[in-house]
Structures are given as C-alpha cells and as structure tokens.
Amino acid sequence: MSLPLVVLLPFLGALAAPLFAQAGRTAIAIASSVPALIALAALFPHWPVLSAGGTVLHSYEWLPALGLSFSFRLDGLALLFALIILLIGLLVILYAHYYLKAHENVAKFYSLLLCFKGSMLGIVLSGNLLLMLIFWELTSLTSFLLISFWTHKQDARRGARMALAVTGGGGLALLAGILLIGNIVGSFELDDVLAAGDQIKAHALYPVALTLVLLGAFTKSAQFPFHFWLPHAMEAPTPVSAYLHSATMVKAGIFLMARLYPALAGTEQWFYMVSFTGLATLLLGAYVAMFKHDLKGLLAYSTVSHLGLITLLFGMGTQLAAVAAVFHVINHAIFKASLFMAAGIIDHETGTRDMRRINGLWRYMPHTATLAMVAAASMGGVPLLNGFLSKEMFFAESLQLNLPGLWSWIPPIIATLAGIFAVAYSARFIHDVFFNGKPVDLPIFPPHEPPRYMKIPVEILVFACVMVGIFPTFSVGPLLYSAASATLGVDAPDYQLAVVHGLNLPLLMSFLAFFGGLLMYSQRQRFFDFHARFREIDEKAVFETVVSKFVDLAHRFTGWVENGSLQRYAMLLVVSVIAVTALPLADTGFYIGENGLSKVDWPTALAAGALMISALAAAVWHRERFYALVLLSVVGLIVALAFARFSAPDLAMTQLSVEVVTIVLLMLALYYMPSWTPVETSRGRRIRDILIALVAGTGMTLITLAMLTQPFSSISEFFLENSKPGGGGTNVVNVILVDFRGFDTLGEITVLAIAALGIYSMLKNTALTPPPGDGLGHAWTRDSYPLMLRQIARPMLPLALMVSAYIFLRGHNLPGGGFIAGLITSVALILQYIASGMIWTQDRIPFRYHNVIGLGLLFATIAGSGSLAFGYPFLTSTFGYITWPVVGKFEVASALVFDLGVYLAVIGATLLALVSIGRLSPHSAIKSKKEGV
Numbered sequence: 001m002s003l004p005l006v007v008l009l010p011f012l013g014a015l016a017a018p019l020f021a022q023a024g025r026t027a028i029a030i031a032s033s034v035p036a037l038i039a040l041a042a043l044f045p046h047w048p049v050l051s052a053g054g055t056v057l058h059s060y061e062w063l064p065a066l067g068l069s070f071s072f073r074l075d076g077l078a079l080l081f082a083l084i085i086l087l088i089g090l091l092v093i094l095y096a097h098y099y100l101k102a103h104e105n106v107a108k109f110y111s112l113l114l115c116f117k118g119s120m121l122g123i124v125l126s127g128n129l130l131l132m133l134i135f136w137e138l139t140s141l142t143s144f145l146l147i148s149f150w151t152h153k154q155d156a157r158r159g160a161r162m163a164l165a166v167t168g169g170g171g172l173a174l175l176a177g178i179l180l181i182g183n184i185v186g187s188f189e190l191d192d193v194l195a196a197g198d199q200i201k202a203h204a205l206y207p208v209a210l211t212l213v214l215l216g217a218f219t220k221s222a223q224f225p226f227h228f229w230l231p232h233a234m235e236a237p238t239p240v241s242a243y244l245h246s247a248t249m250v251k252a253g254i255f256l257m258a259r260l261y262p263a264l265a266g267t268e269q270w271f272y273m274v275s276f277t278g279l280a281t282l283l284l285g286a287y288v289a290m291f292k293h294d295l296k297g298l299l300a301y302s303t304v305s306h307l308g309l310i311t312l313l314f315g316m317g318t319q320l321a322a323v324a325a326v327f328h329v330i331n332h333a334i335f336k337a338s339l340f341m342a343a344g345i346i347d348h349e350t351g352t353r354d355m356r357r358i359n360g361l362w363r364y365m366p367h368t369a370t371l372a373m374v375a376a377a378s379m380g381g382v383p384l385l386n387g388f389l390s391k392e393m394f395f396a397e398s399l400q401l402n403l404p405g406l407w408s409w410i411p412p413i414i415a416t417l418a419g420i421f422a423v424a425y426s427a428r429f430i431h432d433v434f435f436n437g438k439p440v441d442l443p444i445f446p447p448h449e450p451p452r453y454m455k456i457p458v459e460i461l462v463f464a465c466v467m468v469g470i471f472p473t474f475s476v477g478p479l480l481y482s483a484a485s486a487t488l489g490v491d492a493p494d495y496q497l498a499v500v501h502g503l504n505l506p507l508l509m510s511f512l513a514f515f516g517g518l519l520m521y522s523q524r525q526r527f528f529d530f531h532a533r534f535r536e537i538d539e540k541a542v543f544e545t546v547v548s549k550f551v552d553l554a555h556r557f558t559g560w561v562e563n564g565s566l567q568r569y570a571m572l573l574v575v576s577v578i579a580v581t582a583l584p585l586a587d588t589g590f591y592i593g594e595n596g597l598s599k600v601d602w603p604t605a606l607a608a609g610a611l612m613i614s615a616l617a618a619a620v621w622h623r624e625r626f627y628a629l630v631l632l633s634v635v636g637l638i639v640a641l642a643f644a645r646f647s648a649p650d651l652a653m654t655q656l657s658v659e660v661v662t663i664v665l666l667m668l669a670l671y672y673m674p675s676w677t678p679v680e681t682s683r684g685r686r687i688r689d690i691l692i693a694l695v696a697g698t699g700m701t702l703i704t705l706a707m708l709t710q711p712f713s714s715i716s717e718f719f720l721e722n723s724k725p726g727g728g729g730t731n732v733v734n735v736i737l738v739d740f741r742g743f744d745t746l747g748e749i750t751v752l753a754i755a756a757l758g759i760y761s762m763l764k765n766t767a768l769t770p771p772p773g774d775g776l777g778h779a780w781t782r783d784s785y786p787l788m789l790r791q792i793a794r795p796m797l798p799l800a801l802m803v804s805a806y807i808f809l810r811g812h813n814l815p816g817g818g819f820i821a822g823l824i825t826s827v828a829l830i831l832q833y834i835a836s837g838m839i840w841t842q843d844r845i846p847f848r849y850h851n852v853i854g855l856g857l858l859f860a861t862i863a864g865s866g867s868l869a870f871g872y873p874f875l876t877s878t879f880g881y882i883t884w885p886v887v888g889k890f891e892v893a894s895a896l897v898f899d900l901g902v903y904l905a906v907i908g909a910t911l912l913a914l915v916s917i918g919r920l921s922p923h924s925a926i927k928s929k930k931e932g933v
Contacts, residue, residue, distance in 0.1 A: 002042040003058045003072035003125055006082070009035035010118030014111040021107040029097040032110040036086045036093075036117070043074070043082060050076050050482050053491065057127060057191075066130070067188040073127030076482025080326070081124040081255055083479075084333050088247045089117050091457035095341050096239035098454035099348060109149060113243070116142040120248050124255055129178045129188040136174065136216075136252065140167045143249050147236040155540075156235040162543050166219050166229040174216025174256075180209040181263075190259075194489060197263040210264055213256070214273055221253030221307050224281040228539035231300040238344025241296060246303055246336035254307065254329060257314050258322075262489030265317055275315025279414060281308025286421035290428065290520075291531045295343045295353040299336065302379065302425055306332045309394060309418065316397055319493045323484040324393035330476055331386040331468065335378040338461035339429075342372035345450045345458070346433065351443030355432045362434040364447045369434040371458045378465040380426030380517065381419060381510065384499065386468035388510070391419060393495075395506040416509045416516070423517020428524065472497035567681075571689065574696050585699055593710025604645065611638040623677045625670055633663050649815035650733040653807075657823030661910055664830055668917045672768050728879030728893045729812035737817065738895040738902070742875040745898075746860050749905040753853045756909035760850075763916045785837050793835035800828030808903055818899035822906030829911055838919060849915070852908030860901030863894060 013035035020027040046056050053076075060070040074082075093110065100106055119142055122135030141164075148160035182188040184203045185196045193200075200206055217223075222230035230250065234241055244250070257274065264270060285305030292298040306328070313325035345368050346361065347353045362369045378385035398415040401408065439445065449455075467475045477497055484492040500507070520527065561572065600608075618631035640655035681689075719732050719740065727735035737745050804824040811817030832841045867876035879893035 003074055006039040006042050007118055007121045007125055009039050010114040014114035017110045018107040025097060025106050028106055028110055029093055032093050032114055033090055036090050040086055046074055050079055051478055053485055067182060068130045069128050071127035071131060071189060072125045073190055074125060076486035077258055078124045080479060080483035082121060085117060085120045085248050088337050091460060092239045092243040095457045098451050099239055099344055112142055112145050116146060123252055127190045133175055133178055137171050139249055139252060140164055140171060143244055146240045147233045149237055153235060158540060159232040159235045163229045163233045166226055170216045170219025173212045177209050177212030180205050194262050200263050201267055207269055210269060217253035217256045218277060221250050222304050223277050223311055224284055227281060227304045230304055231297055232540050234296040234300050238340060242337045242340035246340050247333040250307055254310050258487045261487050271315055271317050275312055278308045278312030278315050282312055282418050286418050289425040290421060293355050295355055298425055298429060299339055299343060303336055313394060319488055320495060321397040322487055323492055323495055324390055324397055326484050326487055327393060327480055328390035331390045334461050334464045335375045335387055338375040338458050341458045342368060349447040349450055357440040357442060358433055359436045360438045365449050367449055371462045373430050374462045375465060376426045376429045380423040384469045386465050388469060389472055392506050392510060395509040399505060416513050419513025420516040420520055423514050424520040427518060427521040574692055578695055581699060585702055588706055591706045595709045607638050607641060611635060629666050633659060653815060653820045657820055660827045661823060665914060731811060731813050734811045734817040738898045739877045742898060749902055752909045753857060753905055756912040759913045760916045763920060766920060768920045785835060789835045793831045797828050797832060800824060812893055818902035819906055822903040825907050826910040830914060849908045849912035852904050856901045856904030856908055860898050863898035
C-alpha cells in the first residue's frame with residue numbers, strides 16, 4: 001500500500017493547502033511539505049530490496065478488459081527519480097515561501113505544485129503504461145497552470161499555451177505508441193513489456209511504435225526540433241523553473257527513454273533517432289545559450305543542451321553510456337536547480353534578469369555569488385564538482401563508438417566542442433553577473449542578500465555538488481548502481497566513480513574543453529559579432545503565427561460546414577457515409593445470404609406499403625406542417641405495430657408512448673409557428689437531394705439484405721439464458737435495462753434530465769404571442785378547454801395511473817417497466833394540462849418537476865451504490881422471494897429501486913420540457929400562480 005500512498009499524498013496535500021490559507025504563508029508551506037516527508041518515510045523501508053536488485057510491486061485491478069490497472073512499481077530507477085522529485089520539491093517549497101510576494105495566491109501556487117509533484121510521482125512509479133500515460137497528461141495540465149501562474153503577464157500565458165500544445169501533441173503520439181506496444185506484447189503491464197524486448201524489436205510495427213514513443217519523449221524533454229517551448233516557459237515564477245524545467249518535468253521524457261530502454265533500445269533505428277536528436281539538441285542549446293542576455297534564458301538553453309547530452313548517451317546504446325546518462329540526470333538536477341534558484345534570488349533583489357545590467361554583484365551579494373559560482377562551475381564541468389564526473393564519462397563513451405574510419409573522430413570532437421560551449425556560457429554567467437564592472441540602472445538599487453532561509457535550498461544543493469564531486473562512491477554510488485541496473489534490465493557493468501582516472505584521453509578532452517571555453521569567452525565579442533550576422537528567429541512569434549493560421553483555417557472550414565442549415569448538415573452526413581461505404585458495397589453487390597428471403601404475408605405487406613406511402617407523403621407535404629405531423633404519426637404507429645408483429649411488446653409499448661409525447665410536443669411547437677412554409681429550395685437542389693436519398697436508401701437495402709440473410713450468432717442468447725438466474729426476471733428487455741446494462745440506462749436518464757433542464761432554462765423567461773388564428777384565417781375557438789374533454793380526461797387520470805403502476809410493477813417479468821410506466825403517467829398528466837389548463841392542473845400538483853427529476857436520479861444512484869457496501873461492483877443487483885399472508889410468495893428485486901428512479905426521471909423530464917413549452921404564451925396567466933415547474 002505504500003507506493004499508492006506515495007502518489008496519493010501530494011494530491012491530498014493539494015486539497016489541504018488552501019485550508020491553511022487563513023493561518024498564514026508559513027503554515028501553508030509547512031502543510032505542503034508534510035506529504036513529501038511522509039512519502040520519503042514510506043520509500044525508505046524498500047531500500048534493502050532495491051539495493052539487492054529487487055522490485056516492489058503493488059497492483060489493483062481497475063479496467064482489466066482494457067488492460068488498465070492501478071499498478072505501481074518501484075525499482076532503482078523509479079527510486080532515483082522519486083527522490084529527485086521529493087527532495088528538490090521540498091527545497092522549492094521552502095524557496096517559494098520567500099520568493100512569492102505577499103499579495104500573491106500562495107495557497108493556489110502550492111496546490112498546483114503538489115498536484116504536479118503527484119503527477120510526476122505517478123509517472124515514475126506506474127507499473128502500467130496506460131496508468132503512466134494518465135499521469136503523463138496530468139503533468140502537462142498542471143505545468144500549464146504553473147507556467148501561467150502570473151496570469152497578468154501575456155508572455156506567461158503564451159509560454160504556457162506553447163508548452164501545453166507541444167507536450168500535449170507529444171502525449172497523443174505517446175498514446176498511439178503505447179497502444180501499439182500493448183498490442184504487440186498483449187499487455188500494458190511494465191514487467192511484461194520489459195520482458196518482451198526481443199518480441200517488440202522483431203515486430204513489423206516496431207519502427208512505428210518506437211517513433212511514436214520517442215515523439216512523446218522528445219517533446220516532453222525539449223529535444224530538437226521541439227526545444228523551443230522550454231525557453232519561453234521561463235516566464236513562470238522561478239520556483240517553477242527550478243522544479244519543472246530543470247529537475248522534474250523535462251526529465252519525464254528522459255525517464256521514459258530510460259524506463260523503456262530494455263524494450264526498445266539496441267537497434268539501428270534507436271541509435272540513429274535518439275543519438276542524432278540528442279546530438280543536435282546538445283549543440284544547438286549550447287550555442288544559443290552563449291548569446292542569451294536573459295539570465296533564465298541562458299539557463300534554459302543550457303538545460304536544453306544538457307538534456308540533449310543525456311539523450312545522446314542513451315542513444316549510443318552501450319551499457320556504460322546508459323550509466324553515464326543516469327549519472328548526469330542526478331548531477332544536472334542538482335546544479336541546475338541551484339542555478340535557477342540563484343537566478344531567482346538575483347531577479348528578486350535587483351528587479352531584472354538582463355545580464356547587461358546586473359554586473360558586479362559580488363560586491364553586494366557575496367554569499368549568493370559564491371553559491372552561484374560553484375553551481376555554474378559544476379555546470380561547466382570543473383574538477384572536484386559533480387558535473388565534471390559525468391562529463392568525463394560522456395567523453396570516455398564518445399571515444400568508444402565503433403564508427404568506421406575518420407567517422408570515429410566525429411563523436412569525440414563534437415563532445416569536446418559541446419564542452420567548450422558549456423565552459424564558455426558558464427564563465428559568462430559567473431563573470432558578467434558577479435564581476436565585469438558595476439550594475440547599470442538596476443530597478444532595485446543597491447541589491448542585497450536575500451532572507452537567510454531563502455539561501456538554504458541553494459546551499460544544500462551546492463553542498464551536494466561538492467560532495468558528489470569529491471566523494472562520488474560514498475554519496476551516490478549505491479543509488480546510481482541500483483538505478484543503472486534497473487535501466488539496463490541487468491546488472492550494471494563495472495565502472496569507477498573516481499575524481500581522477502589518471503592521465504588519459506577523456507581528461508585531455510576535459511582540459512581542452514576548459515581552456516577552449518575560457519578562450520571562447522575571452523573572444524566573446526567576436527563571437528557576438530558573428531552571431532549578429534544571422535537573423536534571430538522568434539520561436540514564440542512563429543508558433544503564434546502557425547496557431548493563428550490553423551485557427552483561421554478552422555474558422556473558414558467551420559463557416560463552410562456550419563452555415564446554420566440543418567438540411568446541409570444532413571446532406572454532408574449522408575454523403576460522407578456514402579463515400580465511406582461505396583467501395584465495399586460495390587464489391588459486394590446484390591448479395592443474399594444462404595438463409596434467403598422470408599415470405600411476406602399480406603398484412604405485413606399492406607402495413608409496409610402504408611409505411612412507405614406515409615413517409616413519402618410526409619416528405620412531399622413537409623411544408624404543410626400539420627399534415628406532415630399527422631403522416632409522421634402514422635409512420636410511428638406502423639412502426640409500433642411492426643414491433644408487436646415481430647414479438648417485441650416492450651418496444652411496441654414504448655414506441656406508442658413516445659409517439660404520444662412527441663406529437664404533443666410538436667403540436668405545442670406548431671401552435672407558435674406558421675401552418676405552412678414557402679418553397680425555399682431550387683429544383684436542382686431537390687433533384688440532388690432525391691438522388692442522394694435514393695443512393696443512400698439503396699445502400700442500406702443492400703447492407704440489410706447481406707446481413708440479415710446469413711447465419712449469425714447474437715449476444716441475445718446470453719441474455720435469454722441469464723435473465724432469470726442472473727437478474728431475477730423473465731422480461732429480458734427490462735432486465736437488460738436495469739441490470740445487465742444498468743450503467744447505460746443511468747447515463748441515458750441523466751442525459752434526459754439535462755436536456756429537460758436545458759429546455760427549461762432556455763424558455764424560463766421567454767414569452768411568445770401565438771397567432772390569432774390558423775393559417776386559413778379562422779380564429780381560434782373561445783372555449784380553450786372544451787367541457788366534453790374535461791369530463792372525459794379527469795376520470796381517466798386515476799385509471800391511467802393504475803395502469804401505469806401495473807405496468808411498472810410487472811415490468812421485471814412481463815412487458816413493461818419504469819420507462820414505459822413513466823411515459824404512461826406523463827401522457828395522463830399531459831392530458832390534464834390539455835383538457836383543463838395549466839393553472840387548474842398545477843394547483844393540484846404539489847411538487848416541482850425539478851425535484852421529481854432529482855429524486856429519480858437519486859433513487860437510481862442509490863440503487864447502484866448499494867452494491868458497493870457489500871463489496872460488489874456498482875449497479876450489481878440482487879433478488880429474493882418473500883411470502884406474505886394472502887398475497888403469497890412473490891419476488892423482490894433491488895432493480896425495482898433503480899426502475900423507480902427511471903420512472904420518476906422520465907416523468908419529471910418529460911413534463912418539465914412540455915410544460916416549459918406550454919407556458920410560453922402570455923395568455924396562460926401561469927406567471928401569476930404558483931409554478932409547478
């Protein structure tokens with residue numbers, strides 16, 4: 001249970017953080033730190049198992065039919081990333097406490113930060129690929145909210161949109177890749193996928209799956225050509241940059257490559273795609289970082305470069321390169337988080353991040369300057385610091401690639417060149433900010449050291465840089481070995497974590513990089529002049545332009561399709577279906593299966609003829625609305641008779657009830673509309689529509705003939721066999737609705753309720769003046785509620801309600817049920833409205849239809865939730881038999897409660913919609929009375 005708890009704790013903390021808002025900023029920060037402390041305590045007991053190469057698993061079934069489970073898995077790699085997420089998260093919480101201003105919504109910030117932390121922990125601890133994907137998308141959403149936390153800044157909002165668009169698009173690609181991998185392996189469980197590496201790589205879909213997965217990883221970890229979103233996300237508050245964009249979120253893609261390394265790596269496609277992408281990102285990020293004047297911009301592009309370095313190491317495909325990649329994940333998270341925090345302190349105390357203005361800060365902020373210089377030296381790969389060790393391993397691995405001829409010199413040269421750039425932009429960070437003259441027009445002058453405790457997170461991280469650099473075996477050796485072994489899927493090869501490995505070629509490359517970087521920085525003006533010759537691309541402007549073009553294109557296409565014409569929508573839908581099915585139907589032709597055609601008796605033929613004639617007549621006379629409505633009612637009646645003819649009494653009763661309600665609804669609508677409409681379509685369009693209808697009708701006829709004249713097996717046999725023993729009823733249709741497919745029915749009555757409430761909301765304050773007479777100029781009768789109709793309708797109400805109750809109670813075993821009974825009750829009440837008027841009827845109905853709808857949904861939900869109390873899935877029903885005096889033995893089913901909910905929801909929704917339309921007329925005088933709706 002400890003692993004699910006680790007993931008859940010930050011989300012619980014996110015809910016709890018706002019509760020401490022009244023207690024002050026310190027209380028919120030402390031409350032936000034508690035989940036991480038508990039999570040660390042929960043992970044600690046598992047270290048003995050992990051250090052021995054073991055794995056901890058916790059799995060709970062969720063949707064087994066889809067292969068999705070609450071499966072959590074902890075090994076050395078997951079532990080490494082979990083520690084980075086939790087420990088640096090704790091430091092960021094302390095740092096943010098002093099960074100954020102007093103007027104800012106601290107509770108909201110910490111809640112979002114904790115949600116992001118939980119999402120990242122979900123990614124690294126997921127033992128199921130689909131579950132990991134859910135958390136993957138949560139990181140995109142929460143990072144979007146964190147980047148745009150300063151909503152008053154337009155650049156922050158744009159940077160957030162860019163990050164969401166790029167990483168969200170990569171998430172869609174990752175979804176497709178994971179689905180392909182699951183299809184190849186037959187499982188989405190991580191253990192099964194990692195064990196099936198050979199099977200995946202031998203499959204024909206491996207290139208496609210690999211490409212899609214890498215697209216997800218590259219977009220998340222800002223790899224070329226998707227790197228542009230990361231620098232523009234720097235408009236976020238610095239604690240966000242220190243956490244998301246140096247230590248955690250941008251490492252999610254790196255983690256994915258490490259996680260799936262045993263399953264996907266080791267092929268030529270992996271080598272070329274991953275290594276060349278990492279190589280391009282490494283050089284591009286290092287080059288651009290040299291020329292950035294914004295402090296966070298320099299750190300952002302250096303982050304892009306280091307992420308490219310890690311990706312390149314994974315792409316090399318050797319075991320030691322993978323070890324070096326995992327080692328650099330640790331080192332980069334440490335020194336880059338400390339650098340971002342130092343940059344935030346400088347921005348906080350000077351009011352600017354422009355390196356052309358923040359010069360000579362050593363004089364004003366010596367403590368902060370010392371910390372930042374050590375971290376920057378680690379980023380540049382200076383000996384005795386952690387960055388030097390993983391850079392040495394990178395140089396060594398670049399020499400081990402077995403490329404033919406002179407090509408073997410290319411990787412070491414590129415690695416050294418990248419090292420030169422790293423030293424150059426690190427030297428620029430140190431010299432331009434802390435030396436290089438005096439400050440120039442600082443918004444805040446003179447700058448001074450920040451609050452004492454604001455520097456503690458930076459001090460801890462800088463101390464870690466030194467400890468790992470001097471005592472690597474003692475400080476991170478066991479954790480690195482466990483993480484590297486988990487990445488490789490086998491025990492990690494022998495390697496040495498030593499400060500100096502003797503005088504060798506990697507050490508020479510380090511010296512070349514160090515002195516070459518200093519030389520490049522000393523000649524920086526020449527490089528700046530060279531760089532100024534090229535036009536700098538504004539990625540944000542390009543992105544916004546591309547998005548605007550797509551939006552304009554979407555608007556034009558939508559304007560062409562959605563022109564307000566229902567006929568056009570129907571035509572496009574039918575034509576699309578014809579286009580999709582034309583080729584298969586052309587190959588099938590006029591096909592009749594081995595069952596042949598059934599014989600048609602004369603009553604069936606007569607009814608079918610009447611049906612077709614009525615339908616065609618309704619289409620021909622559609623401008624005469626009343627006649628068209630009568631013809632449509634004939635069609636509905638014949639359909640109901642057809643259901644009865646072919647042994648579907650439930651459907652026949654439902655159809656008849658629906659027909660009555662529909663006709664009343666349409667009659668109410670027609671009352672406010674003209675009785676006829678003018679000719680609006682040209683002759684050519686009518687001919688076009690007739691041809692489309694003929695083609696579509698012919699196609700449906702061919703499909704129906706081909707399907708119904710051949711043998712086929714149906715799920716109906718299952719329902720017939722299990723209706724009585726499984727659902728306790730002999731009416732299969734009702735048992736399906738309230739038991740086997742009860743969840744569908746619950747959704748349907750919910751939608752029905754929403755539709756009725758929507759109608760009520762739209763018509764609530766609307767009043768229409770009805771026409772004074774019919775379309776021929778005849779005035780309406782003054783007798784709105786004829787005496788004969790009133791005298792017949794009132795005694796029919798109790799009779800109809802009795803029939804409704806009978807239909808409801810017998811529905812589980814005979815044709816009937818809550819839906820049909822609800823429609824019968826609705827028709828009986830509608831008849832009272834028609835016969836006696838709204839005032840008379842609603843004076844005698846003491847309840848609101850809103851409450852009836854709510855009560856129906858409540859009963860249906862209670863019936864479904866009751867099974868949870870007994871350990872059964874939602875909407876599991878049960879039944880039994882009770883013997884009463886006189887009555888005798890009879891069946892009682894829990895589904896009856898659910899059916900009652902359906903009954904009430906149908907009544908409430910139907911009457912609310914119809915009465916809302918009926919009260920549109922100002923002559924109803926309903927507004928002066930108590931409303932029953």
